[in-house]
Amino acid sequence: MTSKTQPWEVKRFLELFTADPEFREKAVQSPNNIISRYGIQLVPSEIQDLWQESQSRLFDRRTDTSINYTNWCTKRRQNAYHWLQKLDTDLPSSFRHWRNRQANRYAGQAADGFARRKRLLPFAIELSEGCSIGCQYCGLSAPKLKSVARYERNNNGTIFNSIIQSLKNYIGEAGATGFLYWATDPFDNPDYEKYIQSFNREFGIPPQTTTAAWVKNIDRTRQFIELRETMGGTWDRLSINSLKELHIIMQEFSAIELKDIDLVLQNPESLKTKSCAGRAKDLSINTQLGSIACVSGFLINLSQRNIKLISPCIDFERWPQGYAVYAETELDDPIKQIQEFFEHCEKTIFNESLDIEKILSLREEIYITNHEGQLNLKTQYANIIVKDKIEKEIVSRINGTLSVSEIVSEISKTNEINPGLVLHAANTLYEKGIFEKLPNPPLLQYA
Numbered sequence: 001m002t003s004k005t006q007p008w009e010v011k012r013f014l015e016l017f018t019a020d021p022e023f024r025e026k027a028v029q030s031p032n033n034i035i036s037r038y039g040i041q042l043v044p045s046e047i048q049d050l051w052q053e054s055q056s057r058l059f060d061r062r063t064d065t066s067i068n069y070t071n072w073c074t075k076r077r078q079n080a081y082h083w084l085q086k087l088d089t090d091l092p093s094s095f096r097h098w099r100n101r102q103a104n105r106y107a108g109q110a111a112d113g114f115a116r117r118k119r120l121l122p123f124a125i126e127l128s129e130g131c132s133i134g135c136q137y138c139g140l141s142a143p144k145l146k147s148v149a150r151y152e153r154n155n156n157g158t159i160f161n162s163i164i165q166s167l168k169n170y171i172g173e174a175g176a177t178g179f180l181y182w183a184t185d186p187f188d189n190p191d192y193e194k195y196i197q198s199f200n201r202e203f204g205i206p207p208q209t210t211t212a213a214w215v216k217n218i219d220r221t222r223q224f225i226e227l228r229e230t231m232g233g234t235w236d237r238l239s240i241n242s243l244k245e246l247h248i249i250m251q252e253f254s255a256i257e258l259k260d261i262d263l264v265l266q267n268p269e270s271l272k273t274k275s276c277a278g279r280a281k282d283l284s285i286n287t288q289l290g291s292i293a294c295v296s297g298f299l300i301n302l303s304q305r306n307i308k309l310i311s312p313c314i315d316f317e318r319w320p321q322g323y324a325v326y327a328e329t330e331l332d333d334p335i336k337q338i339q340e341f342f343e344h345c346e347k348t349i350f351n352e353s354l355d356i357e358k359i360l361s362l363r364e365e366i367y368i369t370n371h372e373g374q375l376n377l378k379t380q381y382a383n384i385i386v387k388d389k390i391e392k393e394i395v396s397r398i399n400g401t402l403s404v405s406e407i408v409s410e411i412s413k414t415n416e417i418n419p420g421l422v423l424h425a426a427n428t429l430y431e432k433g434i435f436e437k438l439p440n441p442p443l444l445q446y447a
């Protein structure tokens with residue numbers, strides 16, 4: 001059995017159902033009327049099992065149309081996984097281990113942490129300073145737009161090309177998962193399309209794009225979509241900040257034109273949950289404990305000429321934007337200094353093994369329970385089970401005063417075990433991210 005309904009028609013139905021309360025109501029009362037108003041080509045009863053409200057499925061029955069749609073979605077995701085998997089193989093060992101430890105840390109701290117463990121990206125490059133949109137929910141609290149790095153000015157194009165070459169040399173093909181915005185909107189830069197073409201030449205696919213500024217110039221958005229169709233890569237995203245924008249996009253673009261564009265349904269009426277970082281934590285909306293920061297790696301600003309090493313966190317007191325900065329430097333001579341920054345991170349931050357002089361203490365939110373001979377290192381969102389005898393000995397001695405070497409020596413003497421085995425067990429625990437503490441923010445400078 002096959003379904004004649006095209007998956008992008010289902011996609012359009014579900015977007016409207018999720019974002020527009022009137023559509024939701026009418027879809028239940030008189031579905032045929034509402035889909036003909038929007039020109040959606042499907043039979044609503046064929047996808048009833050996909051309608052969702054308040055995260056719970058209304059119908060259990062699977063139909064050919066809905067199976068066809070979910071298969072289509074899975075195929076799209078597989079393309080993205082292909083590139084994400086390279087993060088497990090291409091990255092230099094020490095950077096990869098550091099990212100794993102941070103991902104394990106975040107998995108125990110945030111509601112979305114486990115789901116995002118394998119989806120934290122290695123770099124982002126901002127092509128402007130600040131953002132012209134000013135979304136109330138901005139998880140990164142982007143300040144107002146101050147400057148834009150035009151491709152042809154200040155040697156920006158040449159420097160950008162050198163930066164992405166350096167990133168490719170260091171990160172490998174997995175660098176294709178990097179992207180060109182952060183607390184910025186890509187379309188604030190009139191030359192964004194030139195930058196993605198440079199990126200495409202270097203990595204073989206363009207970077208993923210998310211923009212809320214698509215509505216400012218529909219012609220540009222249309223040309224951008226056409227350009228992207230020539231390049232391949234994964235899907236792009238247009239943010240929808242109001243019902244008005246939702247209706248504009250439905251009028252301006254057909255379902256098939258947006259088949260490779262996801263709509264990020266951020267309008268207040270949408271059923272989508274937001275993370276509580278940045279400005280979103282001040283909104284009286286349904287949020288979950290988490291950060292929107294999706295980079296565990298390098299954040300570069302071409303306009304400000306600086307680079308940071310960052311990783312997501314939920315310590316909003318110390319890091320209100322939802323990511324901690326582990327190191328940063330100005331890039332007066334970007335081509336030379338970016339390489340030096342990688343080396344600095346390798347030497348001082350990415351340490352693959354525990355420093356034996358390190359005083360061991362667990363992350364603050366971890367508490368320990370003992371169950372049938374195994375230790376459970378628990379947080380609100382994770383449970384790390386420790387069964388190995390030596391690892392249990394180590395955990396039971398961690399008290400915030402003993403160093404790694406002191407613990408290793410004590411256990412090896414008491415139990416007559418080779419110290420190398422104890423150190424190996426300590427490093428196994430280290431990999432789980434249980435010792436990962438966030439850096440302190442820089443002290444405010446007073447003039």
Ligand code: SF4
Pocket residue numbers: 131132133134135137138139140141142182183184185211212213
């Ligand atoms: S969410 Fe994106 S578009 Fe909106 S203010 Fe923040 S950076 Fe700008």
